[in-house]
Amino acid sequence: MTPKAIRISVGARTLLALFVLGLLLSAVSAGWDLQQDVKRRSQQLVQDLDAIPLIYASPLLHSQGQSQEAMQSLLTTILRQHELRSIELLTRSGEQIRAESGEVGEPGPSAEFALSGGGGALKVQAQRLTLMQMLQHDALLRSALGHLLFVVLLGLLAAVLLDRWLLRQLRRLSDEAHRFEATMPPQSLSWLEPEDHGPQEVLELERAFAHVHSTLGGELQREQTRGRQLRDEMVRQHQRLAEVERSLEAKRRELAALERHDALTGACNRREFEVALRREFKRVQRDQGRLAIAVLDVDHLRLYNERHGRAAGDALLKRLADLLAEQFQRDTDVVARLGGEEFVVLMPGLDIRLAQERMETVRDALRALALSHGALPDSNAAGLHQDWVTVSIGVAAYQPGRPYLSSQSMLQAADEALYLAKHTGRDRICLAS
Numbered sequence: 253m254t255p256k257a258i259r260i261s262v263g264a265r266t267l268l269a270l271f272v273l274g275l276l277l278s279a280v281s282a283g284w285d286l287q288q289d290v291k292r293r294s295q296q297l298v299q300d301l302d303a304i305p306l307i308y309a310s311p312l313l314h315s316q317g318q319s320q321e322a323m324q325s326l327l328t329t330i331l332r333q334h335e336l337r338s339i340e341l342l343t344r345s346g347e348q349i350r351a352e353s354g355e356v357g358e359p360g361p362s363a364e365f366a367l368s369g370g371g372g373a374l375k376v377q378a379q380r381l382t383l384m385q386m387l388q389h390d391a392l393l394r395s396a397l398g399h400l401l402f403v404v405l406l407g408l409l410a411a412v413l414l415d416r417w418l419l420r421q422l423r424r425l426s427d428e429a430h431r432f433e434a435t436m437p438p439q440s441l442s443w444l445e446p447e448d449h450g451p452q453e454v455l456e457l458e459r460a461f462a463h464v465h466s467t468l469g470g471e472l473q474r475e476q477t478r479g480r481q482l483r484d485e486m487v488r489q490h491q492r493l494a495e496v497e498r499s500l501e502a503k504r505r506e507l508a509a510l511e512r513h514d515a516l517t518g519a520c521n522r523r524e525f526e527v528a529l530r531r532e533f534k535r536v537q538r539d540q541g542r543l544a545i546a547v548l549d550v551d552h553l554r555l556y557n558e559r560h561g562r563a564a565g566d567a568l569l570k571r572l573a574d575l576l577a578e579q580f581q582r583d584t585d586v587v588a589r590l591g592g593e594e595f596v597v598l599m600p601g602l603d604i605r606l607a608q609e610r611m612e613t614v615r616d617a618l619r620a621l622a623l624s625h626g627a628l629p630d631s632n633a634a635g636l637h638q639d640w641v642t643v644s645i646g647v648a649a650y651q652p653g654r655p656y657l658s659s660q661s662m663l664q665a666a667d668e669a670l671y672l673a674k675h676t677g678r679d680r681i682c683l684a685s
């Protein structure tokens with residue numbers, strides 16, 4: 253087993269972390285002690301300065317009776333002995349003698365003393381010691397600082413190891429959790445680098461994470477499948493609804509057509525005709541144009557029904573409606589069944605003569621069909637009647653010089669003309685007067 257293969261538990265790593273913390277605390281404490289020591293040394297320096305006049309009062313007084321070189325030598329000795337920056341003696345005769353260490357850098361504290369017995373004054377200035385100077389002079393301090401550095405380095409090393417062994421893997425696990433995508437397959441241990449040997453707890457955490465991942469993924473897939481099925485069902489229902497709507501629309505159109513057309517013959521019904529008549533009548537009144545109406549009635553339909561049956565009578569009515577539809581194909585023409593065996597044709601733009609001509613054409617076309625009646629009352633009376641189905645027609649027209657007050661009075665005039673045609677022998681056209 254290589255050293256890398258040894259797994260270190262989270263507990264051990266926590267201990268390591270506590271150790272690092274302890275080291276750091278020791279380092280801080282040592283740094284604090286060092287600072288206090290420096291402060292103490294500064295105070296000591298001031299006290300040393302105060303002691304100088306007391307220690308050297310007598311030699312200084314005595315030296316003033318000697319040569320300047322002797323005084324200079326004494327000052328230099330004191331300077332070196334106490335590691336001063338400078339020392340200056342003002343003799344009682346007013347002479348000024350000075351000795352300097354020649355050190356550069358920041359000056360330390362200074363003090364001035366009057367020498368007892370009228371021996372003049374002494375001015376001293378200490379040298380402020382830098383950390384390096386202190387270290388040079390103090391072996392104990394050097395040793396303390398060395399230990400402090402060692403502890404700090406050890407702490408840093410331990411922190412790096414802690415980060416590599418625990419925190420980095422926890423960070424990766426956290427990243428993985430952020431990138432969590434339930435629809436993607438779980439990545440198992442792939443997020444650990446091959447050379448990584450994470451703590452057991454982290455591996456178990458990762459396994460638990462992968463388990464939750466795969467469970468959620470499965471659940472999500474089931475939900476997605478259910479969602480798809482619901483969507484498909486909705487599409488099917490939507491299509492069914494659309495089919496029902498289409499069929500409803502077709503029925504509605506059929507119904508609308510039935511509302512406007514006669515079920516047996518397919519011609520317009522009475523209501524549709526009346527709407528058209530009112531519309532065209534207003535127009536002709538406004539434009540002072542022409543509008544003709546012809547009312548047609550099958551002659552002796554009752555007898556025909558009795559002879560051939562009602563279904564044959566229906567077929568006859570349908571035949572007549574088709575004939576009229578063929579004859580009147582303009583957009584403005586309206587062919588309608590008023591009820592029973594009675595039809596009406598609305599002919600905008602035609603005066604009474606033209607309408608009569610068109611009706612003659614209808615009669616010719618009906619005759620050309622040669623629909624045998626077979627039950628006409630006088631069919632056997634030679635020369636009076638042919639044995640064909642015939643129609644009687646009454647025609648009325650709105651035209652200049654022949655206006656009607658209303659569409660109804662115009663229709664009534666056509667009806668009266670039809671009545672006349674019926675009562676003057678049928679199979680003919682009568683014009684409204």
Ligand SMILES: Nc1nc2c(ncn2[C@@H]2O[C@H](COP(=O)(O)OP(=O)(O)OP(=O)(O)O)[C@@H](O)[C@H]2O)c(=O)[nH]1
Binds near residue numbers: 591
């Ligand atoms: N087959 C069929 N017959 C109908 C229809 N509507 C009405 N009739 C018949 O048409 C006949 C109309 O009879 P009448 O009013 O006496 O008129 P007619 O027999 O045609 O004689 P005239 O009109 O005087 O020439 C009745 O017998 C009705 O039953 C229908 O839709 N189909």
